[in-house]
Amino acid sequence: MIRYSSYLMPTTKETPSDAEVTSHRLMLRAGMIRKVASGIYNYLPAGLRVLRKVERILREEMDRAGALEVLFPCVIPSELWRESGRWDAYGKELLRFKDRADREFCLGPTHEEVVTDLVRREIRSYRQMPVNLYQIQDKFRDEIRPRFGLMRGREFFMKDAYSFDADESGAAESYRRMYEAYCRIFRRMGLSFRAVEADTGAIGGSSSHEFMVIADSGEDAIVSCEACDYAANVEKAEVPPPAFSEASGGGASEPRKVSTPGKRTIEEVAGFLGIDPGALIKTLVFESDKGDVAVLVSGRYEVNEVKVKNLLAADWIRLAPEERVRFLTGAPSGFAGPVGLSMKILADHSVKGIAAGATGANEKDAHLVDVVPGRDFAPEAYADLRLVAEGDSCPRCGAPLRFSRGIEVGHVFRLGTKYSKALSATYLDAAGKEQPVVMGCYGIGVGRTAAAAVEQHNDADGIVWPISIAPFEVTVVPVNMKHEGLVREAVRAAEELSGRGIEVLLDDRDERPGIKFKDADLCGIPIRVTFGEKNLAAGFAEIRDRKTGVTERVEISRIPDAVAAAVEAKKRECSP
RNA sequence: CGGGACGUAGCGCAGCCUGGUAGCGCACUUGCCUUGGGAGCAAGGGGUCGCCGGUUCAAGUCCGGCCGUCCCGACCA
Numbered sequence: 001m002i003r004y005s006s007y008l009m010p011t012t013k014e015t016p017s018d019a020e021v022t023s024h025r026l027m028l029r030a031g032m033i034r035k036v037a038s039g040i041y042n043y044l045p046a047g048l049r050v051l052r053k054v055e056r057i058l059r060e061e062m063d064r065a066g067a068l069e070v071l072f073p074c075v076i077p078s079e080l081w082r083e084s085g086r087w088d089a090y091g092k093e094l095l096r097f098k099d100r101a102d103r104e105f106c107l108g109p110t111h112e113e114v115v116t117d118l119v120r121r122e123i124r125s126y127r128q129m130p131v132n133l134y135q136i137q138d139k140f141r142d143e144i145r146p147r148f149g150l151m152r153g154r155e156f157f158m159k160d161a162y163s164f165d166a167d168e169s170g171a172a173e174s175y176r177r178m179y180e181a182y183c184r185i186f187r188r189m190g191l192s193f194r195a196v197e198a199d200t201g202a203i204g205g206s207s208s209h210e211f212m213v214i215a216d217s218g219e220d221a222i223v224s225c226e227a228c229d230y231a232a233n234v235e236k237a238e239v240p241p242p243a244f245s246e247a248s249g250g251g252a253s254e255p256r257k258v259s260t261p262g263k264r265t266i267e268e269v270a271g272f273l274g275i276d277p278g279a280l281i282k283t284l285v286f287e288s289d290k291g292d293v294a295v296l297v298s299g300r301y302e303v304n305e306v307k308v309k310n311l312l313a314a315d316w317i318r319l320a321p322e323e324r325v326r327f328l329t330g331a332p333s334g335f336a337g338p339v340g341l342s343m344k345i346l347a348d349h350s351v352k353g354i355a356a357g358a359t360g361a362n363e364k365d366a367h368l369v370d371v372v373p374g375r376d377f378a379p380e381a382y383a384d385l386r387l388v389a390e391g392d393s394c395p396r397c398g399a400p401l402r403f404s405r406g407i408e409v410g411h412v413f414r415l416g417t418k419y420s421k422a423l424s425a426t427y428l429d430a431a432g433k434e435q436p437v438v439m440g441c442y443g444i445g446v447g448r449t450a451a452a453a454v455e456q457h458n459d460a461d462g463i464v465w466p467i468s469i470a471p472f473e474v475t476v477v478p479v480n481m482k483h484e485g486l487v488r489e490a491v492r493a494a495e496e497l498s499g500r501g502i503e504v505l506l507d508d509r510d511e512r513p514g515i516k517f518k519d520a521d522l523c524g525i526p527i528r529v530t531f532g533e534k535n536l537a538a539g540f541a542e543i544r545d546r547k548t549g550v551t552e553r554v555e556i557s558r559i560p561d562a563v564a565a566a567v568e569a570k571k572r573e574c575s576p
Numbered sequence: 577c578g579g580g581a582c583g584u585a586g587c588g589c590a591g592c593c594u595g596g597u598a599g600c601g602c603a604c605u606u607g608c609c610u611u612g613g614g615a616g617c618a619a620g621g622g623g624u625c626g627c628c629g630g631u632u633c634a635a636g637u638c639c640g641g642c643c644g645u646c647c648c649g650a651c652c653a
Binding site for chain 1: 578582601610613614644645646649652
């Protein structure tokens, strides 16, 4: 049992001005976190209790799935990262520094190299696999833009697990076990989530799923099929090529140059020429480590940079700056077009169907009309390069797609042999032949998951924690600390509940009842037991449900049993 | 890194345009009073006005630079 009077849970009535998102605001107001620097936080006692609860669930489910807990260092020597090639590929998110002897290190943003280094030393036989190692540890990523409190911090706790198998089928089984463990984890936290197909990004590997907590404030957009079980991050969502064949361009005359002074955007050009945006061929110029490329897409759609990057097999890609566009196309941005353009050109399938299109003339204030793909220009390739859009249908079954937003709380990857080959992590198979181990990796952001839970579970009065991750299960509130009888009964009840293993916060502060009620609501403690003078005189106290607001008047002698039953009922709501 | 905004007491803000001895609310301390939804009265404590420089008799206020923070875009658990 914890007494509020000697606890540190500094609640505030007003919202700090730099918190905009619900979870950030409420966790600050509830006295759970305080900012130290951008994306770097102190966890106060109640906030830490929440994180520990999340971690406990993670441990239980990882252990249950057969994974073994380990702990790797935060500080990692550069050699390991050079071996995998990521010292150069990972970019500025990797915080690098040197020790006194001028040796280079980084703060680990993820631990594939470290775990693979361990495994290559210790695992030599197929008999030693499968094995799955996990840790819950402090990570550092020097994010470009930390934001939303614990949602995107630079320093954060992550559960990361790594599986090692002798072959692909074993790896597939390890992946499946983790996928199922993740579903149990998020169900136990009372979260509404969806697993979606995702891009593998800087981690690499053959395929991956993100676990998205559904929330309007989520940073990611996802699509899901209304009929089948297809779901994907929009940056991954496939857009199948349209059914029609390449337009013949029959009837269209030669391309004609028209003056379009100052018309740069698709809307401006389409409006000015009086044509549908779908008849425009949008031309975007990108730079990458694999060279410059012009990407064409129908004016109705947006280019998906991830798809371009993957098609190029590039480490990085970005929209070319104005001067570069001018140099490559001879015109300011807004007037680029594929006709006569001497650089690598890739086109989205949506360009193929444009019979007589309009596009930039590579000349200031001019566009070309009656442009026919194939006749007037020839892209190096047609591919799926655009972002999925409203109105697109499911790439698997053709049914309508639904768009929603989500918070990425977990990500599972099938890594294959990317790291084991780079770091020579091999074993001897039954035939005595040396083989690379087949890997998978699996991450969950601890603080982000807690923040996501707040995003999904709150109301006008504050947080409504699912009981499985609430800082306390029950708060006992004597409304008047000057009333000895009240205090005595409240303390007795709190001690009895505590003795039964229930996590109790006794609000023994000498505050007025309103303050105690407001704080209990703000901090989201699922069950409140109130001892008031009138009820006490009649031998009663009250049990209130934070979520529903339903209040039950119960004889004091029956309080422990009734509260224990209410706690059990809430726990059942968080069953896997 | 590009675009936008902000920085004055622990928190939320006013004051700046039009330069002249720093204010309000909450919180905090003490006393009285009060005790079922952030009470009331009284008396207090607390600020290098983000930092550096410039203009001026005089700078929180005007000018320049820097730093920090937040929001929108490119990264990710």
